[in-house]
Amino acid sequence: MLYLWIALGICCGLALIALFVWLNNSLLTTTEYTVKTEKLPAPVRIVHLSDLHGKSFGSHNSRLVARVARLRPDFIVITGDIIHKYTDKNIKVALSAVSSLSLVAPVLYVSGNHELRGLQYRLFAKQLKEAGATVLDDCSADICGLTVTGLKCSSQKNGAVQRLAPSQAAQKSLNILLAHKPHFLEAYAPLGFDLILSGHAHGGQWRIPFTKTGIYAPGQGLFPKLTSGLHTRGNTKMIISRGLGNSECPLRLFNPPELVVINLK
Numbered sequence: 572m573l574y575l576w577i578a579l580g581i582c583c584g585l586a587l588i589a590l591f592v593w594l595n596n597s598l599l600t601t602t603e604y605t606v607k608t609e610k611l612p613a614p615v616r617i618v619h620l621s622d623l624h625g626k627s628f629g630s631h632n633s634r635l636v637a638r639v640a641r642l643r644p645d646f647i648v649i650t651g652d653i654i655h656k657y658t659d660k661n662i663k664v665a666l667s668a669v670s671s672l673s674l675v676a677p678v679l680y681v682s683g684n685h686e687l688r689g690l691q692y693r694l695f696a697k698q699l700k701e702a703g704a705t706v707l708d709d710c711s712a713d714i715c716g717l718t719v720t721g722l723k724c725s726s727q728k729n730g731a732v733q734r735l736a737p738s739q740a741a742q743k744s745l746n747i748l749l750a751h752k753p754h755f756l757e758a759y760a761p762l763g764f765d766l767i768l769s770g771h772a773h774g775g776q777w778r779i780p781f782t783k784t785g786i787y788a789p790g791q792g793l794f795p796k797l798t799s800g801l802h803t804r805g806n807t808k809m810i811i812s813r814g815l816g817n818s819e820c821p822l823r824l825f826n827p828p829e830l831v832v833i834n835l836k
């Protein structure tokens with residue numbers, strides 16, 4: 572009888588651990604920010620998604636799309652790493668998500684480092700456009716009375732971001748930069764963008780419980796500083812999404828997937 576109780580206890584413990592790991596990797600959380608500005612005549616609501624890495628929340632990302640729809644955004648931005656690798660599954664998941672999201676609101680997309688690892692990116696970017704996304708690799712789009720500029724992930728160091736910076740005249744309206752990697756904040760901050768939206772760091776992947784301290788982020792190393800939240804440098808704010816999926820490390824701990832909502836008022 573004692574062995575039976577021990578076996579039952581082990582089974583319950585394993586089930587609880589499995590539930591805990593599932594919740595840490597599949598429970599969608601939403602973080603909402605309000606950014607005050609005098610540059611907009613009317614409020615604008617943005618849903619910011621990042622780092623899906625080919626993951627699906629429900630069949631064809633139905634849970635993710637339903638959550639975004641409930642948030643009623645004026646437009647949606649995706650800041651890269653929508654795929655992990657160029658596998659058929661990853662491509663299907665990404666295109667299906669973009670196709671469904673574009674029925675909710677306009678989708679603006681910029682590449683991350685994972686899309687650019689493969690030679691297929693040119694074809695993939697074309698497929699994203701066909702699925703309904705506006706691909707903002709080193710270019711801008713005007714939407715809802717503001718300008719959104721995307722920095723292609725491979726253009727971090729070639730001076731593109733300086734060329735894309737808004738002119739003095741353009742700075743009279745609100746300018747948002749989509750840039751996958753947050754750790755170039757100090758380089759972006761002087762360029763005249765009001766708001767920068769980034770991802771890439773996955774919140775530090777594993778977090779120390781009950782703190783916002785992540786363990787590791789690429790480009791920042793151990794205990795990285797720029798993995799989530801709102802950061803201000805002068806007149807520029809950066810909001811970093813903790814992202815939705817996983818990269819080389821297949822698990823998140825104390826760091827569930829995150830959708831970000833930004834209310835510009």
Ligand SMILES: [Fe+2]
Nearest residue numbers: 622652771818
């Ligand atoms: Fe990523």
